[in-house]
Amino acid sequence: MTLHTGAANDRARSYRRVNIRLRWKRFFATTAPGELGLYTYRAHYMAMIGFGIFGVAHLIEVLPIYAQQQHMLQGWYVLFLVALAVLTGLTLFYGLRHSVSPWVFVAYTTVVAAAIIALPLAWTGESMPQNPWISGFIILAVGAAAVLWSARAALLYMFMLEAVYAVIATHVVSVNASAESWFGAGLARMLFGSVLVMILTFGKRGVERLDSNYADALARTLAMHRNRSETADQERIDRLIHDNVMAALLDASRSQGALSRQTRQFASRALDVLSEESSRATGSHTVMVHVLMDELMDALAPWRTRVRFTNLRAPMRPVGEPRVFVPGYVAHGLTQAVTEAVSNSARHSGSEVTTVSMEGELCAPTRINPEGFYLRFTISDDGRGFNYHDIPGRRLGVRVSIMENIEAIGGSVDLDTALGRGTKLTLLWPRDAAA
Template sequence: MSHVAPRSPLAYRKVPARRRRTSLLVPASPHELGMNSYRILLLANICHGLVAVALFLESLTILEDQLRSFERWHLVFLVALLLNACVLLLQSVRHRVRTWPVLVAPVLVALAVVTLPLAWTGEAPPQDPWVEPFILLAACATVVVWSLELAVAYLTSVTVLYVLVMVRTAAVPDIMDVLFDATSRIAFGVVLVVLISFVLRGGKNADQVYADAIAQELQLTRSRSQAEEQERLDRLIHDNVMAALLDAGRAPGPVQRRTRELAQRALDVLVFEERRAQGKDTTMVHTLLDDLLESLSPWRNRVRFNSITPYIRPPGEPRPLIPVETAQALVQAITEAVSNSARHSGTEVTFVTMDGGACPPTAINPEGFYLRFQVVDRGRGFQPRSIDSRRLGVRVSILGSVRQVGGDVEVDSAPGRGTSVTILWPRDARP
């Protein structure tokens, strides 16, 4: 009989690229992409925006000559590319990574190339149109958003189309020069997108290595916990079952009442441990509160309780029950949040709030109540997006443990404005 229920492996892995592409308007986060991939994409967005602005400024010097060969309405694509670059830079300043602005650039460049024959006035252009340097930038954006293969296909097709347009608009085209120019552009672009692809792949591999390290660390911690749990269970069996058997063996005559009581106690212990191992054991919410107060006792001098709600249901109604594993995870997360506040906030006071109440029954908690905890300090704060990936206290002890039992965690902090950690269980509750 197994006394420790197996748990699903807990690992922090990035969301597949397919999911990112189906939610283009949703900003990505380091938890979804992985810290290294997130930083690379953020840097790529900044470079894209700066290069696009530089190309726009360079295009201003040739627009006077271009207006004799191409209609003015064709400049709408140039202005759109500038606005798109501004959006990328604005999102980068706010430390956000969105997919749609990067995807807009290749679309605008392709439309600009396709509409060049329509905008041609019939006069041969004195030099290459403004759209030519943007083709390479669009190919780089394609490899960031999609894949290397699609970027190469995009670069080749758009460049060939652009060369055909230039052959048509040129007064006396030199076929050899045109072919050499097109080949050199494609070759240089392929080398560049391959380098960008290697950088992106390196970031993904680094995130994978980190995720595997986290998973191994959690597995090692879980193995130690299972060994300690088995040792504790062995002591319980020895202290209860063996005591009952020894008493029954030494008692003369028929089985005495005391022997039956000890045997029943031993059976109750085994039943309790079996239910606990299967995740069926429960505890009351006020017992959870007692465990929380005891767990926070090392910080009794700094913790201030803003509000504590010990009774989730009105007096006279059955007291709500919560799984023991869930109660332990919540207590562990709150204790870790208070510990982080004591170590990093730079203040002497941490405020703790616990409330809850009735709500519609949910899939995670059919009993129909919710619990909400908040740990707040007014210290130096930090930037949640730039948190050190090696700090396992936030990622494992708080986020990981709460989400594993069906809860949700929201960390709100900023430099100089303190930190607020809000824990809600269950996550599908509607208070």
């Protein structure tokens, strides 16, 4: 029992790791290349929607201020306003498409910082009736930094930006005495920005915990299901052995003289059960294909609400001919790989549906499968996809549980995925079949 529990805990631990940090490799990637947890991903695109809405509202508020100050700033300075308007629109667009695009926030923080640094170069020398229009975008830039980075980095960005703006507002740009002082306005912005950073930080930590708990619960459900399946198999075998052996012994105790025919039949059944268990242990056990289908359906029970089966049909010989069998280790490997693929889709894709299909046909006999048929499984989703080469080395699901597992039983794996266009995984057994 101790070994059984330990195995279940090892399986649970192997499924717990889920990326909850926003990572990206290509600047203009339309989705985050690093795999995000389901709730983390949703929180990021909802943050983009909220940022876009507030950005549009602030642009509407800034336009009258810009109209008053356009003669006091060089004409080229309007490019910063246009860039911020475009980035705000892209943020709202990507958010409504449920696409996490960190490059927009990076560009936004960069443009705001560049606009403040360029303010002395754009000023024409005429006194301004109020603070420059760019100062209002500091809060939005701080919010973008809080979504992108840690709280410490976002606060450091805000203090540096406010320090640069304070130097410019007091020593370079001239503002009317009736305008709000830079000290009061800057202090209010820093106070509001600090509160915004804290709110976003606590929100990110909350969804990270949700993702970790979800992955942990999913892992424990899968481990418990596998443990229950193994226990049920063992109990079934024990029951068969017990019933047949006890029946044979009871019948033998009642027999007078030579053993009866019924006793020999009971004993033969018990030996058959023992032989079947021995074949399972040595790897010579075989499973009918339709039984493999039933085992697959049972293994995918934890995801019954998300899995859609498009094609599950057992091959493949006409009625009256021998049934099609696969080796037991092959059936176990295929079931484990399909289960792992569905588990990965549930935890990382961001899609609510995973499609699973199984098909098989007769083919020329192969070295791996002399019976002459092949099986093909397809697991697909329309989630955010990923770059296989960007998967951290500690993540063994795709490399070990799927690819190495299928290759070890004589199959092949075809992975078709890219950022932003979902994932399609095709498992073929045997790999030398002319499918």
